[in-house]
Amino acid sequence: MKIGLFDSGIGGLTVLTQLVKYMPDAEYFYVADTLNAPFGTKTQDQILVISLRVLDFLERSGVDCIVTACNTADASIRSAKVQTQIPYFGILDFEISADLQRVAVIATKFTVQNGIYGRILKSKGAKEVLEIPCQSFVKIVEEGLIDSSQADQEIENCMGILRNSGTSTLVFGCTHFPFLAHKIRAHFPELILFDPAQSVAEKVWRALMKTNRDNGKVNFFVTSDPSSFSNKILKYQRLFDLPFTVELIDLGDPIR
Ligand code: DGL
Numbered sequence: 001m002k003i004g005l006f007d008s009g010i011g012g013l014t015v016l017t018q019l020v021k022y023m024p025d026a027e028y029f030y031v032a033d034t035l036n037a038p039f040g041t042k043t044q045d046q047i048l049v050i051s052l053r054v055l056d057f058l059e060r061s062g063v064d065c066i067v068t069a070c071n072t073a074d075a076s077i078r079s080a081k082v083q084t085q086i087p088y089f090g091i092l093d094f095e096i097s098a099d100l101q102r103v104a105v106i107a108t109k110f111t112v113q114n115g116i117y118g119r120i121l122k123s124k125g126a127k128e129v130l131e132i133p134c135q136s137f138v139k140i141v142e143e144g145l146i147d148s149s150q151a152d153q154e155i156e157n158c159m160g161i162l163r164n165s166g167t168s169t170l171v172f173g174c175t176h177f178p179f180l181a182h183k184i185r186a187h188f189p190e191l192i193l194f195d196p197a198q199s200v201a202e203k204v205w206r207a208l209m210k211t212n213r214d215n216g217k218v219n220f221f222v223t224s225d226p227s228s229f230s231n232k233i234l235k236y237q238r239l240f241d242l243p244f245t246v247e248l249i250d251l252g253d254p255i256r
Pocket of ligand 1: 007
Protein backbone atom coordinates (compact mmCIF):
# COMPACT_ATOMS: atom_id res chain seq x y z
CA MET A 1 0.00 0.00 0.00
CA LYS A 2 1.11 3.52 -0.76
CA ILE A 3 0.10 6.40 1.50
CA GLY A 4 0.44 10.09 0.66
CA LEU A 5 0.99 12.59 3.46
CA PHE A 6 1.53 16.31 3.62
CA ASP A 7 2.48 19.16 5.89
CA SER A 8 4.46 22.42 5.75
CA GLY A 9 7.48 20.75 7.32
CA ILE A 10 8.31 18.19 10.01
CA GLY A 11 4.97 18.43 11.88
CA GLY A 12 3.56 15.55 9.82
CA LEU A 13 6.20 13.26 11.34
CA THR A 14 3.96 12.99 14.41
CA VAL A 15 1.27 11.53 12.12
CA LEU A 16 3.70 9.38 10.12
CA THR A 17 4.93 7.88 13.41
CA GLN A 18 1.41 6.74 14.30
CA LEU A 19 0.71 5.43 10.78
CA VAL A 20 3.92 3.37 10.84
CA LYS A 21 2.83 1.75 14.12
CA TYR A 22 -0.21 0.34 12.31
CA MET A 23 1.37 -0.04 8.85
CA PRO A 24 5.15 -0.53 8.99
CA ASP A 25 4.98 -2.23 5.60
CA ALA A 26 3.53 0.69 3.64
CA GLU A 27 5.40 2.97 1.28
CA TYR A 28 4.91 6.59 2.35
CA PHE A 29 5.01 9.65 0.07
CA TYR A 30 5.43 12.66 2.36
CA VAL A 31 5.33 16.16 0.86
CA ALA A 32 6.77 18.94 3.04
CA ASP A 33 5.95 22.21 1.28
CA THR A 34 8.84 23.97 3.00
CA LEU A 35 8.89 26.74 0.39
CA ASN A 36 5.47 27.87 1.61
CA ALA A 37 5.98 27.25 5.32
CA PRO A 38 4.50 28.27 7.65
CA PHE A 39 0.92 27.68 6.49
CA GLY A 40 -0.74 28.94 9.66
CA THR A 41 -0.15 32.65 8.99
CA LYS A 42 -1.68 32.48 5.49
CA THR A 43 -5.24 33.08 4.28
CA GLN A 44 -7.85 30.46 3.35
CA ASP A 45 -7.26 31.15 -0.36
CA GLN A 46 -3.48 30.86 -0.09
CA ILE A 47 -3.61 27.64 1.93
CA LEU A 48 -6.13 26.21 -0.52
CA VAL A 49 -3.86 26.87 -3.51
CA ILE A 50 -0.96 25.22 -1.67
CA SER A 51 -3.11 22.24 -0.69
CA LEU A 52 -4.54 21.70 -4.20
CA ARG A 53 -1.04 21.62 -5.69
CA VAL A 54 0.09 19.02 -3.14
CA LEU A 55 -3.07 16.92 -3.53
CA ASP A 56 -2.54 16.92 -7.29
CA PHE A 57 1.12 15.86 -6.90
CA LEU A 58 0.18 13.03 -4.53
CA GLU A 59 -2.67 11.80 -6.75
CA ARG A 60 -0.24 11.67 -9.68
CA SER A 61 2.27 9.71 -7.53
CA GLY A 62 -0.13 6.75 -7.52
CA VAL A 63 -0.85 6.60 -3.78
CA ASP A 64 -3.83 4.58 -2.48
CA CYS A 65 -4.97 7.39 -0.18
CA ILE A 66 -4.02 10.84 1.08
CA VAL A 67 -3.63 11.76 4.73
CA THR A 68 -3.36 15.50 5.31
CA ALA A 69 -0.99 15.57 8.28
CA CYS A 70 -1.60 19.27 8.82
CA ASN A 71 -4.59 20.76 10.64
CA THR A 72 -4.26 24.09 8.83
CA ALA A 73 -4.40 22.50 5.36
CA ASP A 74 -7.12 20.04 6.38
CA ALA A 75 -9.25 22.90 7.77
CA SER A 76 -8.83 24.80 4.50
CA ILE A 77 -9.60 21.73 2.34
CA ARG A 78 -12.73 20.96 4.37
CA SER A 79 -13.90 24.57 4.32
CA ALA A 80 -13.65 24.55 0.50
CA LYS A 81 -15.32 21.08 0.33
CA VAL A 82 -12.58 19.79 -2.00
CA GLN A 83 -13.28 16.39 -3.61
CA THR A 84 -10.32 14.10 -4.32
CA GLN A 85 -10.04 11.28 -6.87
CA ILE A 86 -8.73 8.87 -4.22
CA PRO A 87 -9.74 8.23 -0.59
CA TYR A 88 -8.98 11.26 1.60
CA PHE A 89 -8.26 11.40 5.32
CA GLY A 90 -7.18 14.39 7.35
CA ILE A 91 -5.94 14.92 10.86
CA LEU A 92 -9.40 16.32 11.66
CA ASP A 93 -10.93 12.84 11.11
CA PHE A 94 -10.22 11.93 14.75
CA GLU A 95 -12.37 10.25 17.42
CA ILE A 96 -11.97 11.32 21.04
CA SER A 97 -13.10 9.67 24.25
CA ALA A 98 -11.45 12.06 26.77
CA ASP A 99 -13.32 14.29 29.25
CA LEU A 100 -14.98 16.95 27.09
CA GLN A 101 -16.45 19.23 29.78
CA ARG A 102 -13.90 22.01 29.26
CA VAL A 103 -11.52 21.45 26.40
CA ALA A 104 -8.72 23.66 25.10
CA VAL A 105 -7.17 23.40 21.65
CA ILE A 106 -3.79 24.84 20.72
CA ALA A 107 -3.40 25.45 16.99
CA THR A 108 -2.05 27.77 14.32
CA LYS A 109 -3.43 31.26 13.77
CA PHE A 110 -5.44 30.08 10.74
CA THR A 111 -6.92 26.99 12.42
CA VAL A 112 -8.06 29.04 15.42
CA GLN A 113 -9.58 31.76 13.20
CA ASN A 114 -11.37 29.09 11.16
CA GLY A 115 -12.97 27.74 14.35
CA ILE A 116 -13.14 24.19 13.02
CA TYR A 117 -12.03 22.56 16.28
CA GLY A 118 -14.80 24.29 18.21
CA ARG A 119 -17.36 22.99 15.73
CA ILE A 120 -15.98 19.43 15.64
CA LEU A 121 -15.51 19.07 19.39
CA LYS A 122 -18.96 20.50 20.14
CA SER A 123 -20.47 18.03 17.67
CA LYS A 124 -18.74 15.31 19.72
CA GLY A 125 -20.31 16.58 22.96
CA ALA A 126 -17.81 19.16 24.27
CA LYS A 127 -19.43 21.78 26.50
CA GLU A 128 -16.81 24.53 26.28
CA VAL A 129 -13.96 24.78 23.76
CA LEU A 130 -11.19 27.32 24.18
CA GLU A 131 -9.15 27.71 20.95
CA ILE A 132 -5.71 29.23 21.54
CA PRO A 133 -3.38 30.41 18.74
CA CYS A 134 0.20 29.25 19.36
CA GLN A 135 1.75 29.97 15.94
CA SER A 136 5.20 30.62 17.46
CA PHE A 137 5.45 26.93 18.49
CA VAL A 138 5.78 25.96 14.80
CA LYS A 139 9.05 27.86 14.43
CA ILE A 140 10.36 26.52 17.74
CA VAL A 141 9.81 22.95 16.53
CA GLU A 142 11.19 23.59 13.03
CA GLU A 143 14.31 25.25 14.44
CA GLY A 144 14.99 22.40 16.87
CA LEU A 145 14.42 24.60 19.95
CA ILE A 146 12.03 22.26 21.76
CA ASP A 147 14.24 22.06 24.87
CA SER A 148 15.14 25.74 24.98
CA SER A 149 14.17 28.43 27.50
CA GLN A 150 12.51 30.19 24.54
CA ALA A 151 10.11 27.23 24.33
CA ASP A 152 9.30 27.61 28.06
CA GLN A 153 8.68 31.30 27.57
CA GLU A 154 6.39 30.84 24.55
CA ILE A 155 4.41 28.12 26.34
CA GLU A 156 3.79 30.52 29.24
CA ASN A 157 2.98 33.42 26.90
CA CYS A 158 0.51 31.51 24.77
CA MET A 159 -0.97 29.06 27.25
CA GLY A 160 -0.87 31.03 30.52
CA ILE A 161 -4.59 31.69 30.01
CA LEU A 162 -5.20 28.02 30.89
CA ARG A 163 -4.05 28.46 34.52
CA ASN A 164 -7.03 28.04 36.87
CA SER A 165 -9.39 27.84 33.86
CA GLY A 166 -10.82 24.47 34.86
CA THR A 167 -9.72 22.94 31.54
CA SER A 168 -9.28 19.18 31.77
CA THR A 169 -8.25 18.16 28.23
CA LEU A 170 -5.80 19.82 25.86
CA VAL A 171 -5.99 18.92 22.17
CA PHE A 172 -2.96 19.32 19.91
CA GLY A 173 -4.58 21.15 16.98
CA CYS A 174 -1.30 21.42 15.06
CA THR A 175 0.81 18.41 14.12
CA HIS A 176 4.02 20.23 15.12
CA PHE A 177 2.91 20.58 18.74
CA PRO A 178 3.24 16.99 20.05
CA PHE A 179 7.01 17.59 19.79
CA LEU A 180 6.52 19.97 22.72
CA ALA A 181 4.40 17.53 24.77
CA HIS A 182 7.12 16.94 27.39
CA LYS A 183 7.46 20.69 27.99
CA ILE A 184 3.72 21.35 28.03
CA ARG A 185 3.27 18.49 30.52
CA ALA A 186 5.90 20.05 32.78
CA HIS A 187 4.13 23.44 32.70
CA PHE A 188 0.58 22.05 32.97
CA PRO A 189 0.79 18.63 34.70
CA GLU A 190 -2.98 18.62 35.42
CA LEU A 191 -3.98 18.58 31.72
CA ILE A 192 -4.79 15.41 29.79
CA LEU A 193 -3.01 15.78 26.45
CA PHE A 194 -4.77 14.50 23.34
CA ASP A 195 -3.05 14.02 19.98
CA PRO A 196 -5.59 13.21 17.19
CA ALA A 197 -2.92 11.39 15.14
CA GLN A 198 -3.32 7.94 16.74
CA SER A 199 -7.06 7.83 16.09
CA VAL A 200 -6.62 8.97 12.47
CA ALA A 201 -3.89 6.37 11.88
CA GLU A 202 -6.24 3.64 13.13
CA LYS A 203 -8.95 4.86 10.73
CA VAL A 204 -6.54 4.78 7.77
CA TRP A 205 -5.37 1.29 8.73
CA ARG A 206 -8.97 -0.01 8.88
CA ALA A 207 -9.66 1.43 5.42
CA LEU A 208 -6.48 -0.02 3.87
CA MET A 209 -6.35 -3.36 5.68
CA LYS A 210 -7.03 -5.37 2.51
CA THR A 211 -4.54 -3.45 0.32
CA ASN A 212 -1.31 -5.20 -0.71
CA ARG A 213 1.77 -4.64 1.44
CA ASP A 214 4.92 -2.86 0.22
CA ASN A 215 8.42 -2.57 1.63
CA GLY A 216 8.35 -0.06 4.48
CA LYS A 217 9.95 3.11 3.22
CA VAL A 218 9.44 6.90 3.30
CA ASN A 219 9.91 9.09 0.20
CA PHE A 220 10.09 12.68 1.39
CA PHE A 221 9.49 15.44 -1.19
CA VAL A 222 10.42 19.01 -0.25
CA THR A 223 9.96 22.25 -2.13
CA SER A 224 13.13 23.97 -0.81
CA ASP A 225 16.45 23.22 0.89
CA PRO A 226 16.54 19.39 0.90
CA SER A 227 19.76 19.20 2.92
CA SER A 228 18.40 21.14 5.89
CA PHE A 229 15.25 18.97 5.78
CA SER A 230 17.37 15.76 5.64
CA ASN A 231 19.22 16.87 8.77
CA LYS A 232 15.95 17.38 10.62
CA ILE A 233 14.71 13.97 9.50
CA LEU A 234 17.92 12.25 10.60
CA LYS A 235 17.31 13.66 14.06
CA TYR A 236 13.81 12.14 14.19
CA GLN A 237 14.22 8.97 12.12
CA ARG A 238 14.06 6.85 15.30
CA LEU A 239 10.37 7.85 15.57
CA PHE A 240 9.32 6.07 12.37
CA ASP A 241 12.35 3.82 11.96
CA LEU A 242 12.12 3.23 8.19
CA PRO A 243 14.65 3.90 5.42
CA PHE A 244 14.03 7.22 3.70
CA THR A 245 15.02 9.46 0.79
CA VAL A 246 14.59 13.21 0.37
CA GLU A 247 13.91 14.70 -3.06
CA LEU A 248 13.48 18.32 -4.16
CA ILE A 249 10.32 18.96 -6.21
CA ASP A 250 8.88 22.03 -7.90
CA LEU A 251 5.21 22.69 -7.21
CA GLY A 252 5.21 26.20 -8.62
CA ASP A 253 5.96 29.74 -7.45
CA PRO A 254 5.91 30.49 -3.74
CA ILE A 255 2.51 31.60 -2.41
CA ARG A 256 2.92 34.93 -0.63
N1 DGL B 1 1.66 21.41 11.11
C1 DGL B 1 0.67 22.27 10.64
C2 DGL B 1 -0.68 22.13 11.31
O1 DGL B 1 -0.98 21.07 11.80
C3 DGL B 1 1.01 23.63 10.08
C4 DGL B 1 2.01 24.51 10.79
C5 DGL B 1 2.30 25.75 9.94
O2 DGL B 1 2.91 25.57 8.86
O3 DGL B 1 1.90 26.85 10.34
O4 DGL B 1 -1.47 23.02 11.32
